Amino acid sequence: MELEKSPDYFPIDSSSLRADTKIGCDLYLLVKGSAGSRYILYCRGDAVFENSKSEMLLEKNISRLFIKKDDQQKYYEYLETNFQNIISDTRLSSDEKTKIVHSAATNLVKDLFNDPRSGSIERTKTFAYNMVDFVLKDSHAAHSLLKIAVHEYYTYTHSVNVASVGTLFAKSIGLEEDDLKGFCSGILLHDIGKTRISTDILNKKGKLTKEEIEIMKKHPELGAEILNETGIEFKEELIITLQHHENDDGSGYPNGLNTGEIHLSGKIARIIDVYDALTTKRSYADAVRPFAAIVEMNKKMLHCFDKELFKEFIQFLGPYDPRKEQRTYIYA
Ligand SMILES: [Fe+2]
Incomplete structure (x- = not known):
C-alpha cells in the first residue's frame, strides 16, 4: 500500500x-x-x-x-525503555526486532551527536548492553542485522553500522559477553570527538587541506576528553575511541602505536571503521560494493590492519557475500 x-x-x-x-x-x-x-x-x-x-x-x-x-523523540524513548520486552517478544520476527533496534539505535546516536553530554552517553552505554543481549539471545539477529545497511553516510548511521557489524564480528572471534558489551558501547561512541570539530570541515566536499586534516585527526583525543568529562566509568569505550585510527605498522594516529600496543578492540574497530566508510556513500565519494571494499582494503591499506584479524574478517563476511545474498538498504 x-x-x-x-x-x-x-x-x-x-x-x-x-x-x-x-x-x-x-x-x-x-x-x-x-x-x-x-x-x-x-x-x-x-x-x-x-x-x-x-x-x-x-x-x-x-x-x-x-x-x-x-x-518522535518520545516514541524513541519508549522504545529504549521497553527494549528488553521487545527483544523477548516471541510474536516478533528477528527482522522486525532488528528494524526496531536499528531505528532506535540510529535515533539514539543522532541525539548523542547533537548533544554529547553525559545523559545521552549513558543512554548509549545502556543501549549497547541491551543490543548485545539481543545478539546473544536471538540466533537470527546476526543475520538480520547484517542485512541492514544504511546507504547514505552520516556520522550517526556510520556508528550504528559499525556497531552492528563490529559486534557480530567480535562475537564470531570469541569475545565474551562482558567484553562484547564494552565493545559495542565503545564503537557506538567511537567518533564522538567529531562533535568538537567544525561542521565546515566534517561536511566539506572535496579534499581537506593539510591543516584541516590535522584538525580532523584530533577527534580520537577529543572523544576521550568528552568521555572523561562525564565522570562515568569507561574502559573499552576509551580504548576504541582512542585507537580506532591506529595502524598496525605504527603509521596511524593519535599515538602511532604499533601492533603490540593496540588492543584487540582497537584493531577490530580499525577494520570495521574503514570497511563501513568504503561501503557507504559519503559527501566526497560513492559507496563501493562490499567485495570491492575488501579488495581495496587488501590492496591499499593492508599495513593498517592486523593481517590475521583481517583474514578472519573476510571469512566472517563470506556467508554474507552480496553476490550470494541481497542486502536490504535503509535510506536514512
Ligand atoms: Fe574516527
Whole structure:
C-alpha cells in the first residue's frame, strides 16, 4: 500500500508497541475515505495502550500507525525503555526486532551527536548492553542485522553500522559477553570527538587541506576528553575511541602505536571503521560494493590492519557475500 506522505505525521511499526504500556505520545490511524485521507486518534499518549487495541490492529492487519512528527523523540524513548520486552517478544520476527533496534539505535546516536553530554552517553552505554543481549539471545539477529545497511553516510548511521557489524564480528572471534558489551558501547561512541570539530570541515566536499586534516585527526583525543568529562566509568569505550585510527605498522594516529600496543578492540574497530566508510556513500565519494571494499582494503591499506584479524574478517563476511545474498538498504 502506498502511504500518503504528510509533513506532520511520522509512520511507526505497530509491532513495536507493547500492549498494556503507556506509549507517551498520541497514536493515529490513517483512514482513507471518499473525501480523502484523514488521521484519526487511536490511542492517547497518556492512556494505556490496551491489549484489545493491540489485538484489533493484528485482526485488521494494520502494521502502520502514525505519530506527530514532534513526538518522535518520545516514541524513541519508549522504545529504549521497553527494549528488553521487545527483544523477548516471541510474536516478533528477528527482522522486525532488528528494524526496531536499528531505528532506535540510529535515533539514539543522532541525539548523542547533537548533544554529547553525559545523559545521552549513558543512554548509549545502556543501549549497547541491551543490543548485545539481543545478539546473544536471538540466533537470527546476526543475520538480520547484517542485512541492514544504511546507504547514505552520516556520522550517526556510520556508528550504528559499525556497531552492528563490529559486534557480530567480535562475537564470531570469541569475545565474551562482558567484553562484547564494552565493545559495542565503545564503537557506538567511537567518533564522538567529531562533535568538537567544525561542521565546515566534517561536511566539506572535496579534499581537506593539510591543516584541516590535522584538525580532523584530533577527534580520537577529543572523544576521550568528552568521555572523561562525564565522570562515568569507561574502559573499552576509551580504548576504541582512542585507537580506532591506529595502524598496525605504527603509521596511524593519535599515538602511532604499533601492533603490540593496540588492543584487540582497537584493531577490530580499525577494520570495521574503514570497511563501513568504503561501503557507504559519503559527501566526497560513492559507496563501493562490499567485495570491492575488501579488495581495496587488501590492496591499499593492508599495513593498517592486523593481517590475521583481517583474514578472519573476510571469512566472517563470506556467508554474507552480496553476490550470494541481497542486502536490504535503509535510506536514512
Ligand atoms: Fe574516527
